[in-house]
Amino acid sequence: GAGVSQSPRYKVAKRGQDVALRCDPISGHVSLFWYQQALGQGPEFLTYFQNEAQLDKSGLPSDRFFAERPEGSVSTLKIQRTQQEDSAVYLCASSLAGSYYYEQYFGPGTRLTVT
Amino acid sequence: AQSVTQPDIHITVSEGASLELRCNYSYGATPYLFWYVQSPGQGLQLLLKYFSGDTLVQGIKGFEAEFKRSQSSFNLRKPSVHWSDAAEYFCAFGDDNAGNNRKLIWGLGTSLAVNP
Numbered sequence: 425g426a427g428v429s430q431s432p433r434y435k436v437a438k439r440g441q442d443v444a445l446r447c448d449p450i451s452g453h454v455s456l457f458w459y460q461q462a463l464g465q466g467p468e469f470l471t472y473f474q475n476e477a478q479l480d481k482s483g484l485p486s487d488r489f490f491a492e493r494p495e496g497s498v499s500t501l502k503i504q505r506t507q508q509e510d511s512a513v514y515l516c517a518s519s520l521a522g523s524y525y526y527e528q529y530f531g532p533g534t535r536l537t538v539t
Numbered sequence: 540a541q542s543v544t545q546p547d548i549h550i551t552v553s554e555g556a557s558l559e560l561r562c563n564y565s566y567g568a569t570p571y572l573f574w575y576v577q578s579p580g581q582g583l584q585l586l587l588k589y590f591s592g593d594t595l596v597q598g599i600k601g602f603e604a605e606f607k608r609s610q611s612s613f614n615l616r617k618p619s620v621h622w623s624d625a626a627e628y629f630c631a632f633g634d635d636n637a638g639n640n641r642k643l644i645w646g647l648g649t650s651l652a653v654n655p
Contacts, residue, residue, distance in 0.1 A: 428582065457549060466543075466629050466645030467583070479640065515583070522641050524571040524633040525590065530582035 426450070428531035430516050436537045437506045445501045445534045449518030456499050457528060458491055458514040467515055473499060474522050506538045543630050545646035552620050553654045560649050562616040562630030571585045571633035573643065574604055578626040586628075589613060600624070603623050625653045 429448040437443050449456050455474055459467035460483075469483040473498035484491070488507075493499040505509055513535050517528040543562045564567060572589040587598025594606040602617045602631055613630060627650050631643040 464647070466631075466647050467643070468645070469642035472642055483642070512600065519581075519641075524641060525587075527588075528584050528643065530575075530584070532580065532582045 428516055428518055428529050430514075430531040430534050433532065434535050434537075436539060438457070439538055440506060442502065442504045443506055443536065445503075445514050445536070446503070447499045447516030447518075447531060449497065449516070450498070450529055451530075453496075453518035453520055454496075455519045455522045455526070455528075456493060456515060457517040458501050458520075459517065460485075460500070461513045461515055461533070470501070470514075479522075488528050503536075506536075508538050511536055511538045540652045541570075541632075541634060541644055543632055543644055543646035545628075545649050548647070549650045549652070550650040551654060553618050554622050557559045558615075558617045558620045558624070558651070560614065560628050560630075560651070562633055562646060563611050564613065564630075564632050565611065566632065566634070569608065572604075573587060573631045573633070574598065574613075574615050575629045575631060576600075577629065577648075583629065586615070605607070616618050620651075620653055622653045623655060625651055627651070 431446045452492045458470040471481040473489045473493045488504045490502045513533040515533045517530045519528045520526040542565045557636045574586040575583040577583045586602045587596050589596050591603045627648045630646040
């Protein structure tokens with residue numbers, strides 16, 4: 425079956441623009457995670473959904489970042505008024521259920537460049 | 540604070556040589572431990588994981604890792620490296636005391652280059 429897909433793969437935004445990044449998890453996966461990976465760094469947790477419920481958004485760096493998963497499947501990460509420090513790869517992962525026993529499967533990421 | 544340290548930013552080995560990538564963690568209990576590999580343009584792929592039990596765990600692609608509680612380490616090993624193993628390797632752990640969260644906490648990664 426298909427893995428986790430993300431779109432777009434690359435996004436260039438002018439500072440101040442709004443962007444929306446999409447994640448299609450593996451069908452049937454309950455849990456969905458967003459991570460931010462800056463150049464040369466490890467991923468940093470942003471937010472976590474279990475079905476449509478956003479159970480943790482403690483990693484979102486500011487109120488310009490917003491994520492949703494309205495039907496418990498596809499998720500969108502929205503960044504308003506982008507800043508240069510938002511430039512990073514945004515990774516989405518999904519897992520079968522909300523336990524570490526279930527592997528997190530990662531998408532290829534969206535590389536966001538803010539100019 | 541909870542953290543993962545990968546002391547080696549970059550390692551170069553010759554094809555066929557053995558490999559050990561180091562990982563140390565700082566956590567009050569035994570965490571859930573993971574090694575992931577990231578190839579250019581690819582998503583992160585799970586190599587192996589440790590939850591409990593046997594401290595030597597086997598993973599995919601011929602990798603293994605050993606959990607040593609006394610050293611707070613979870614080093615990744617491979618007896619004979621192949622050119623296709625060149626990639627970025629990340630150690631991560633999961634905090635089971637984080638309530639509803641199942642986030643992973645990641646190291647900075649080790650970049651592996653393989654000489655022919």
